[in-house]
Amino acid sequence: MRLHDPVDVPLLADVLSARDPVAAWSWLRQQWGAVAPVGLGPGARAWLVTSYPAIAALARDSSMVTTDTTAWNRTPDGLPAYLRAAFRAGQWQRVETSTGAEHARLRAPLDDVLAAIDGAEIGRVVRAVCEETVSRLVDLARSDPGREIDLMREYVEPVTRLGFGTLLGVDPVTGRQLFELAVDPATSQDRAGLDDAGLDDAGLGELSFLIGGQAMRDAGGGMTPAGLLAAHPGYRGTREAVLGTLSLVSGASAGLQAWLGQALLRALTDQGFARRLAGGRLGTDDALEAVLWDASPVSVLAPRFALKEGHLLGEATLIQRGDAFLLAVGAAACDPHVRGTSAWDGLGNRAHLAWGAGSHRCPAPGQARLIVRTAVETLLRQVEPTLSVDAHQITWALDLRFRRPAALPVTLGTAT
DSSP: OOTTOOSOOOBHHHHHTOSOHHHHHHHHHHHHTTEEEEEEETTEEEEEEOOHHHHHHHHHOTTTEEOOGGGOSSOOTTOOHHHHHHHSOOSSOOTTTOOHHHHHHHHHHHHHHHHHSOHHHHHHHHHHHHHHHHHHHHHHHHHSTTOOEEHIIIIIHHHHHHHHHHHHTOOHHHHHHHHHHHHOTTTTTTSTTTOGGGOOHHHHHHHHIIIIIITSBOTTSSBOHHHHHHTOTTSSSHHHHHHHHHHHHHHHHHHHHHHHHHHHHHHHHOHHHHHHHHTTSSOHHHHHHHHHHHSOSBOOOSOEEESSOBOTTOTTOOBOTTOEEEEOHHHHTTOTTTOOSSTTTTTTOOTTOTTOOGGGSOSOHHHHHHHHHHHHHHHHHHEEEEESSOGGGOOBOOOSSBOOBSOOEEEEEEOO
């Protein structure tokens, strides 16, 4: 079977927005095996890989596939907006789509800057941001009991953006501008934040000023992390530094919001989980690990493209050069190859692949864990949120890479 042989195939958008992702992944495996053809848009398809062994092999073996979008045997014309930037070739190399030595060069600045952020500083900064945000929510709950609050808009988004922006050394106004440019298609002219095709000289100058000007020096006169990134010697010019910064804040914003949103939803809808967490029988880190297994905040990794033709994933499928692959790490967590029957058998086991694998692995899993842990503990220690709609009414943001609730409407009681 070739990618375009079947007449009817599942739509990727339906899979990503499914209310029960485990059931969706399981159905795909039953119907298609380890890899399923899915529709992206008019005339465009991709192989959606749901098997843990196949995902791990493709993520780690750069001889079979590449992240370079120019290798795709189709064009992004006609793709929905949420997919366009991930499949469109830019004029400049980005860390997400580069390979080999070029990827290593563009990845080094991100690794260097993230490694320079002290863990104690992460805890202090994020805790302060969370405390301030929760305090405002507590005041709202006391002044207007029963008022409905969207935790995604009122807590998850501000604490992840403001917390990470503060760690980078940018002020709140600058941080908000950076995150909007990086992740909001409406403010980035439908570039989904990462396509440099529309980054003209004016936009480049604005972003360069935001990143390298306002964020260059800290209170002690030294370089902030954002300033270090903007001036990193690994970058060849301002445009690469700007794109590197946008890549960092885009991934951080969406990834942190997805993990935190999923963790809070689990606490709101799973009474056993919430009791164990509140009673200390389940540590926060173990709880967050359980979320990675049972409600993966990561849906798929950045697209890969076949470098050769052949039976790369078994005799049942014939891969053509340039075919697109989507590695569904959200499906890996429920793959029988790595998951047993116990609800807690994944604890201590990082085979869920939420952080990716190979050279494109997430650069900051430790920092992400500390931010999300602090945000979960701070909120649940001070307020008692109750979901104000049925769990089945929760809808999901249409996002290629991350699965996060579009909204979490709750009422708040003050924790005692």
